[in-house]
Amino acid sequence: MxxxxxxxxxxxxxxxxxxxxxxxxxxxxxxxxxxxxxxxxxxxxxxxxxxxxxxxxxxxxxxxxxxxxxxxxxxxxxxxxxxxxxxxxxxxxxxxxxxxxxxxxxxxxxxxxxxxxxxxxxxxxxxxxIPGYLDQGVGILSPDFTRDRFDAIIKGRRHQVRVFLMDQTALSAIGNAYADEILFAAGIHPKTSCASLSDEQRGRLYDSIRGVMTWAIHMVREAGQPIEVKMRDHVKVRNRKDEPCPVCGTKIRRAGVRGYDSFFCPHCQPAPWAAGTGATSLRPSARRNREIPWERKE
Ligand SMILES: [Zn+2]
The missing domain is CATH 3.20.190.10 (MutM-like, N-terminal)
Known part of the structure; x- marks a missing residue:
C-alpha cells in the first residue's frame, strides 16, 4: 500500500x-x-x-x-x-x-x-x-536519474510501458497507483510497448515520473495525516473507474495489464493500435492535461 x-x-x-x-x-x-x-x-x-x-x-x-x-x-x-x-x-x-x-x-x-x-x-x-533489496534500479528521485540514464534503461525493452514502470530492477520504485498517475500525466496508454515510444513520448514519460512523484510527495505532506492513514485523495485516475477524467470528462476505464488493474482515460491516453487516433502525438486534451498542477514548477 x-x-x-x-x-x-x-x-x-x-x-x-x-x-x-x-x-x-x-x-x-x-x-x-x-x-x-x-x-x-x-x-x-x-x-x-x-x-x-x-x-x-x-x-x-x-x-x-x-x-x-x-x-x-x-x-x-x-x-x-x-x-x-x-x-x-x-x-x-x-x-x-x-x-x-x-x-x-x-x-x-x-x-x-x-x-x-x-x-x-x-x-x-x-x-x-532480502528479496529485491540489492537489485533495486536507479532511484527515481536521485540526481542519477537523468533523461540520458532513462533512455539507456528503456532502450531495447519490449514490455508494455506499465510493466516496465513497475520493474524495480529498472526504476526504484513505482507502485500500482503512481504507475497509473504517471501514464495519465504523460498521455500514454498503459499497454503501449516501450519499443514503440517516440523520443518525444519518452521525454514526456521521464518528465511525468519526476513531476508526478514530486507533486504526490507535496500532496501527502500537505495533507499532514498520521502516518498510518492512506492518503490518495489527490490521485486523478487510480481507482476512479467510471468517474469523469479531470481533463476531458471521458469515463475512466480499468484494464488488466499482466494481472494488475490499470486505470486510464481512453481519450487522453489513446490506444496505440487504434488507427488514426494520433497516438504518437498528444491530443489537445492531453496537452491540457500536462498543464495541471504536477507540471507546475515551484
Ligand atoms: Zn481524459
Missing part, C-alpha cells in the same frame, strides 16, 4: 521521533511477518530489545532502520502494511503484528491485515537474503 510518496512522508515524520530511542520492550503478535537474519541473537523480540534506533531511511520500497550497536530492521509493507507512532494510551493500529516500546514512552507499531508485509532483522552481511 505505501508507495514512494507515502514512504518519503513516513521517513520525514517518523525519523525525528525515533532517532536515538532505545527499544525497551517488544510485543510480537504475528511472528509470520518477521524474518530473523541475525545469527546467534536469539528470537526476533529478544534480539531487538535493548537496541537503539540510530537512523531511518528509504531504500526503494523498503524502510531501513539502522540499529545500534549493530543490526538493521528492514520493512517491506507490501499491500497492506502500516506503521504507527503513538503515545501509550492511543488506540493501536488495526491488525497489529508487532510493537516496539521506546524509551520515551511512545510505541512504534506495525499493522498488516493481510500479513503479507515482511519485517527483517538483519546485519549488513545478510542483505542478499
Amino acid at each position: 505505501p508507495e514512494l510518496p507515502d514512504l518519503e512522508y513516513i521517513v520525514s515524520v517518523l525519523g525525528p521521533r525515533i532517532r536515538g530511542r532505545r527499544i525497551d520492550e517488544v510485543v510480537l503478535k504475528e511472528p509470520i511477518v518477521t524474518r530473523m537474519l541475525l545469527p546467534d541473537a536469539g528470537g526476533f523480540a529478544r534480539a531487538l530489545t535493548g537496541r537503539t534506533i540510530a537512523d531511518l531511511r528509504r531504500h526503494g520500497p523498503f524502510l531501513d532502520f539502522s540499529l545500534a550497536p549493530d543490526g538493521r530492521l528492514i520493512i517491506h509493507c507490501m499491500l497492506a502494511g502500516r506503521l504507527q507512532i503513538a503515545a501509550a494510551g492511543e488506540k493501536p493500529v488495526a491488525h497489529m503484528c508487532f510493537a516496539l516500546h521506546l524509551d520515551n514512552g511512545e510505541w512504534l507499531r506495525y499493522g498488516d491485515d493481510k500479513r503479507m508485509g515482511k519485517v527483517y532483522l538483519t546485519g549488513n552481511g545478510s542483505l542478499a537474503a
Whole structure:
C-alpha cells in the first residue's frame, strides 16, 4: 500500500521521533511477518530489545532502520502494511503484528491485515537474503536519474510501458497507483510497448515520473495525516473507474495489464493500435492535461 510518496512522508515524520530511542520492550503478535537474519541473537523480540534506533531511511520500497550497536530492521509493507507512532494510551493500529516500546514512552507499531508485509532483522552481511533489496534500479528521485540514464534503461525493452514502470530492477520504485498517475500525466496508454515510444513520448514519460512523484510527495505532506492513514485523495485516475477524467470528462476505464488493474482515460491516453487516433502525438486534451498542477514548477 505505501508507495514512494507515502514512504518519503513516513521517513520525514517518523525519523525525528525515533532517532536515538532505545527499544525497551517488544510485543510480537504475528511472528509470520518477521524474518530473523541475525545469527546467534536469539528470537526476533529478544534480539531487538535493548537496541537503539540510530537512523531511518528509504531504500526503494523498503524502510531501513539502522540499529545500534549493530543490526538493521528492514520493512517491506507490501499491500497492506502500516506503521504507527503513538503515545501509550492511543488506540493501536488495526491488525497489529508487532510493537516496539521506546524509551520515551511512545510505541512504534506495525499493522498488516493481510500479513503479507515482511519485517527483517538483519546485519549488513545478510542483505542478499532480502528479496529485491540489492537489485533495486536507479532511484527515481536521485540526481542519477537523468533523461540520458532513462533512455539507456528503456532502450531495447519490449514490455508494455506499465510493466516496465513497475520493474524495480529498472526504476526504484513505482507502485500500482503512481504507475497509473504517471501514464495519465504523460498521455500514454498503459499497454503501449516501450519499443514503440517516440523520443518525444519518452521525454514526456521521464518528465511525468519526476513531476508526478514530486507533486504526490507535496500532496501527502500537505495533507499532514498520521502516518498510518492512506492518503490518495489527490490521485486523478487510480481507482476512479467510471468517474469523469479531470481533463476531458471521458469515463475512466480499468484494464488488466499482466494481472494488475490499470486505470486510464481512453481519450487522453489513446490506444496505440487504434488507427488514426494520433497516438504518437498528444491530443489537445492531453496537452491540457500536462498543464495541471504536477507540471507546475515551484
Ligand atoms: Zn481524459
